[in-house]
Amino acid sequence: MKAITSSKILIPIFSENYGTSSWCLDELVQIMERKNKNGQIVLPIFYKVKPADVGHQIGSFGKAFHRREKRLLGRSSFDAVTLKKWKKALLEVSTLKGYEAQGSEAELVKLVVKKALNELKKKFELVISENLVGIDSHVDKVIEFMDNKSHATLFVGIHGMGGIGKTTLAKAIYNKLFNQFEHRSFIDDIRESCKRNDGVPYLQNRLISDILKQKIEFVTKDEGIGLISSRFKHKKVLVLLDDVDDVNQVKCLAGNRDWFSLGSKIIITTRNKRVLEEVGVDHDYELKEMDENQSLILFSKHAFRRDSPPSEFEDLTHEAVSITGGLPLSLEVFGSLVCGKKPRQWRATIKKLKKVPPKEVQEKLRISFEALDYQQKQIFLDIACFFISTNEIIASYMWDACDFFPEEGIEVLIFRSLIKVGDDHMLRMHDQLRDLGREIVREENQGEPSCRSRLWDYKEAQEVLKGNKGTDKIEAINLSEGSAADGDIYTEKQFKNLTNLRYLHMTNAHLSGDFKDLMKGLKWLRWQNCPASFEVNTFDVKELLVLELQGSKINEKWEGWSFFKMAEKLKYLDLSLCVSLENIDFLSTFEKLEVLILSGCWKLKRVNTSIEDMEGLLRLELGSSRALHHAVGADASAEHPVPRFCLRELPAEIGKLKALQQLHLVSTVSLSTLPNSIRSLENLEILDISWSGIEELPDGIGNLRKLRELRASHCTNLKGIMIESMSNLSSLQHLDFTDCDKLQSLPNLPFGLTYLGVTFQSHKLPSLSHLVHLKDLRVRGCGFLQCI
Structure with a gap:
């Protein structure tokens, strides 16, 4: 019980016979009490039993539990109140997001460990909270x-x-x-x-x-x-x-x-x-350096996940803190570096740190970099040079193809405080660490940028290419500088020796000539505002995984498609703000796509039925992204009229996208209905129809058991009574019907909601008393509402 009280994360493991142990059940009651009172994290594991079996005491779990229940009720000394507490705790824990042991148990262990490490790290990341030191x-x-x-x-x-x-x-x-x-x-x-x-x-x-x-x-x-x-x-x-x-x-x-x-x-x-x-x-x-006491606390938070060191590490901790110079970033990074290591390993690390002059912070940080393996170093350097504020999921497509093992690498970099990843999956890096990464790349060859692995500076990259100085050392290059109207022209001669290029970023650029065999290893092409004319004779990009053509003047007849269609491994395609695009029939060849973004393609008239061939599609964005929705929403005026999307319907075949997790239809004002086949999207987690012309939700929406977010704000045509089956959406956490002025009433609401936003024309809200997880309630513009 003491361990349960003092732990930040509690992991009950439910097997078939769990319910036969009074000891286990008493522990579970304590676990749920700690969660509800102190906010401790509970990560249940259901080992060869279903959550519903545990919660309602049915199936094999229920049989074993009821046999035990019968025996206990036969004892005069047994208190029936204890039984009620057990059943309440079992029901509550069964509703939590946990893990079911199916398939590889080794993979399950990795998942749980990763989740626990992430949660621990989250608890001690020094954001604006009570955990800040000396502030x-x-x-x-x-x-x-x-x-x-x-x-x-x-x-x-x-x-x-x-x-x-x-x-x-x-x-x-x-x-x-x-x-x-x-x-x-x-x-x-x-x-x-x-x-x-x-x-x-x-x-x-x-x-x-x-x-x-x-x-x-x-x-x-x-x-x-x-x-x-x-x-x-x-x-x-x-x-x-x-x-x-x-x-x-x-x-x-x-x-x-x-x-x-x-x-x-x-x-x-x-x-x-x-x-x-x-x-x-x-x-x-x-703001000056921290004093010794503050440094000790901050270092301990990252090295031991507590405010002070264990007695056996006390001397080593003082020694480590004495050479960090009181710089918070150094204390955070070095504390994370030695976390979990044995005293012998501490001494070796401290010995390295002592060789570095106290004020040379970057050199101290370099020790954390040197502790990484080769693949982790490549990910770190890529982020430092190119990918700060980039989505980790996109970058991971390239890293995975390069055998950099991004899932493990990102986890290590986070745990060692070398990067941070926000809830939006964006990669963050402190500028000291960014500067360190870029300096490491410069040191590959101080005098010749052409002999470095990465060229992120536009002027240096221009100098290399315009002077035909390219070499096979260059793996990634940035040729983008803002959005200049005229753009640069690059020929095959300038790219001739860049045979190991895996990442290329251009804006407004023109390619000219025969690029045969020059881009064979390219994994990621970011070509924003690319021209309508395609002046390349041969363009071999068969290994391409990520293609971004945002804001380009291309349409479905663009000559470049004949080459890009050969990229059969393509997983991520961004055509946002390609305003000349009218149909996407030509995309049927990309059967391995996982992300397709068509936000801001105002003229897109239809989605072809062949979309069903994209069996691995995880995310589909049509209409406008959330970032662009103002451009087609409230900010319209006579001078800046709303661009009206031509898309009027979705094909029934969209229901065959079994892997789909996100469907974004923001600002599709001409779209009035969703196909009933949407009920078959068994893995859908986010459905965003905000600012759309949808008039009613399909009957089968209650089948979407994994749906976490339903965003339908500003759906001014949404009317009638909401479908009662919505109460079956057991995973739903975010439900937004704000500014849906014609909405008549709400259904019974699913119990897992943490956010509820509503605008409707009824006198009364449905019962909210069962929404025990609700954190944010927004009731707006409900002119007839008399009581809550």
Whole structure:
């Protein structure tokens, strides 16, 4: 019982005879009590029994349980209340997401271990939470200054070296002030965003969207300055500008105090104190290294998953902490590096660390890199050079084909704090680690970029190709620089020696000549805004797995398809915003596709019945992505009319996509019905019909037992009474019917919901008392509602 009380993760294993043990059942009652009171994680394993058998005491599990029940009830000393507690705990645990032992038990063990490690890591990742070390005193000092001038518009700067915790401190301050402001915005990672996206206008658009709650697209930074300075004048705002490296970034986002109402607060983080001097901040706070005690706690959280070291590791921990220089990033990375290792291995690692000068943080971090195996190093370097803010699932297609074993590699990199992966699957990496990775690649050949494995800098890549200096050392290359109108032209001569290329990124580029045998090993082609004309004679891309042609001028008759159709291994195809595309019949050759994205293909008239041949398809996006839905929704005006999707129906054959997990139909305003065959999508987890023209849900929607999210907001044609079978959706967690103005009533709701959003015309909500997991309830625009 003590172990149950003190553990963060509890893993009960249910076998056929579990219910015959009073001891086991008493433990289960305790486990569920800890989960409900303290939020401990429970990961049940059902070993050769079904969850329903456990929950309702039926089948072989039930027979064994009832034999035990009969014997116990025959004893005068047995308390029947205990039996009720057992049955309640069994029912509750059977509804949790767990694991069923079917097939390889070794694979099941790997899955459980991976999940446990992920949850442990999540518990101790130093996000804005109570687990942060030594941050309260810094927060209090900055807040004290702000409180003394609470009615003034203030610019506050936080500066310090990379990895010192500036962003964490700023977020903590932001969270403290959050509830005092109706209008607020957090613009993160400004330095990198300016490089990756369309510069300052992209950031201005984000700020305006956050503050005004509407999307107003513009192209130039001067337009943005005019709009912000005029529309924010009467708004008291809280704005956090994270990782600024140029004063002009601040001037374009928060030019001066006159842009905002009195009481506004602008927080700026930067490595460069000069930026804050040029801005003229009211208060400049320098964040310095952690003291020894704070360092010890932070290191222990990552090395031991607790606040202090076990006694046998105490001396080693002090020794390790003494050489980290009090830098939070170093403490986090090195703590993760030695986690789970024996004292002998600790000593070897500390010996390596001691050889590095104390202030050379990058060299210290290099030790964590050197501890990786070859495949893990390749993944780390790819992320550092190209894939920060890229979806791990897409990158894994290439890594898997290169035998880099991405599932294991990403797990190792996360556990060693070298990367982070968000809930959106986006790869994140601290800029210190990014710089380390890029420096390691530069060291492959300091003088000749052409002899390095990766070229991420556009100018260097241009110099190599334009000078015909390419070599077989180059594996990945970025030839994209924003969205220049004219684009570059590349010939076969320039690519002649790049025989080991596996990743190529171009924007607005033209290829010309005979590329036979030049791209045989290419796994991933990201060719955004590619031209309508295809000027290549021969293009061998049979090994291609990922093809991204976003925003291209191509249509179904594009000559390039004759070559790309030979890529029979293709798994990921992104044709979003290919606005000339009218049909996708030609895609039938890609039978191994797992992801097909057709968002923003306004002219697409139909989905061919041959889509049933894509048996492995996991994700299908039609209409508009969630990121694009504003462009076809509330922001329409006479000057910018809504692009009306031509797609009017889906073929019944879509029901044959047995593997499909995600179906996105956002903003398909001409689509009024879903085929009844959708009931056969037994693996569907996400169905998003937001902003669509759907009038009613198909009868068989209750069959989708794995459906986790049903998003149907702004379906203004959705009417009538919702299908009662929806209560059978036992996996449903997110249900959104907000702004469905014609919706008459709701069905009985599935018990697993954590989010419920509704707009409907009834006087009364259905019962909510059984929704014990509900965290977020949004009832909006229900003009007739009298009671809840």
